[in-house]
Structure formats: C-alpha cells, structure tokens
Amino acid sequence: MHKRRLTLFISMAIGLGWLFTLAGHRAALARAEHFGMLLTVSSGGQSVQAFADETPPEGGLNKRPVLTVMAGSELQVHWRMECEYPHGVLKDVGVHFFVVREQKVGQKPVPDPSGSAGVVDNSFTMDFKPHTVATGMIRFRITDPGTYLVRIQSENTYQIAGHEHFSAVDLVVQ
Structure with a gap:
C-alpha cells in the first residue's frame, strides 16, 4: 500500500512537471516580441540606447537608461521599430x-504628451508586414531644466x- 502511494505521488509529480513545462513554453510563446525597437538619444558626444519593452506592467519591465545634458544643448534622437510578427500583417498599428x-527619473505613469508638458508629439498609423521597418530622427533643444521622457511606442497592438511595445529614455536637463 505504501509503495502504491509513493508510485502515485511520483507519477503525479512527473505529470505536474510536464504540465508546468508546457505552460511555461506557452507563456513564452504568448510573450514573444512583436516588435524589435531601438531608441538612441545623443548630445555632445554622449549617447544612451534603449531597446524594446512592453506594457503592462505600467512602466515596462526594464529600467530606463538616463542621459544628463545641459539646458539648450542640441539633442539627437534616432528610433527604429521593426515588425517581428511572422504570422502576417499587423494592420493599423500606431507609431507614436x-x-x-x-516629475522624476523612472516615473511609471506616462505623462500625456498632448498637454502642456509635451515638447514633441508625433504619430502615424501603418500596416506592418513581417520585417517591415519604420525609422525616425529628430534634432531639437530643451531650454527648461527638468526631467523628460523620450519614448517611441506602438499603439493598437494590445x-x-x-x-503594447515601447522603448524609452529618461532625459535630465540641467
């Protein structure tokens, strides 16, 4: 009787192990990235890069890189967003x-860029076939000291x- 319980327990443990393994693979597949992203912010010989992240959770999974610059310095931002979804066309994707x-470096809630706190706000919508790439570049200056969020994000992919997918950098202007 004791051997039977032990055999049953071992069989259940092996079965649960396989179940968790399969669930883990399914979760990994469900969380596969749909976009590869690269955001580079440069000024005066300094540069930081951020890569693809996702929300939820609010603020993403990765800590944002920080670039500190002097007020009035020229800033250069380059971004790249590549569709890595192999199952067809992602239609009507917003690129923002x-x-x-x-308020502070690492702030989790994303401020509304269309309000008075917005410095630059640009968006468009497009269909992404597998390996389609969208890129952008902008040069600008910020004269008011403070902390700023530089962000590229997908919209309408939830x-x-x-x-949703994004890449972000915190910018400290002194």
Whole structure:
C-alpha cells in the first residue's frame, strides 16, 4: 500500500512537471516580441540606447537608461521599430514618438504628451508586414531644466499581443 502511494505521488509529480513545462513554453510563446525597437538619444558626444519593452506592467519591465545634458544643448534622437510578427500583417498599428516633461527619473505613469508638458508629439498609423521597418530622427533643444521622457511606442497592438511595445529614455536637463 505504501509503495502504491509513493508510485502515485511520483507519477503525479512527473505529470505536474510536464504540465508546468508546457505552460511555461506557452507563456513564452504568448510573450514573444512583436516588435524589435531601438531608441538612441545623443548630445555632445554622449549617447544612451534603449531597446524594446512592453506594457503592462505600467512602466515596462526594464529600467530606463538616463542621459544628463545641459539646458539648450542640441539633442539627437534616432528610433527604429521593426515588425517581428511572422504570422502576417499587423494592420493599423500606431507609431507614436514623443518627448514629455515628467516629475522624476523612472516615473511609471506616462505623462500625456498632448498637454502642456509635451515638447514633441508625433504619430502615424501603418500596416506592418513581417520585417517591415519604420525609422525616425529628430534634432531639437530643451531650454527648461527638468526631467523628460523620450519614448517611441506602438499603439493598437494590445488585441493581438496582449501588450503594447515601447522603448524609452529618461532625459535630465540641467
């Protein structure tokens, strides 16, 4: 009787192990990235890069890089967003690039770029076939000291991906 319980317990443990393994693979597949992203912010010989992240959770999974510059310095931003979704066309994807004042470095809630805190706000919509790439570049100056969020994000992909995609940098202007 004791051997039977032990055999049953071992069989259940092996079965649960396989179940968790399969669930882990499914979760990994469900969380596969749909976009590769690169955001580079440069000024005066300094440069930081940020890569693809996702929301939820609010603020993403990765800590944002920080670039500190002097007020009035020229800033150069380059961004790249590549579709890595192999199952067809992602239709009506919003591509939204913006720079907005934030309260502090690492702030989780994303400030509204269309309000008075917005410095740059640009967006467009397009269909992304597999390996389609959208890029952008802008040069500008910020004269008011403070902390700013530089961000490129997808919009309208939550239904397919279960999250939105973004890349972001915190900018400290002294």
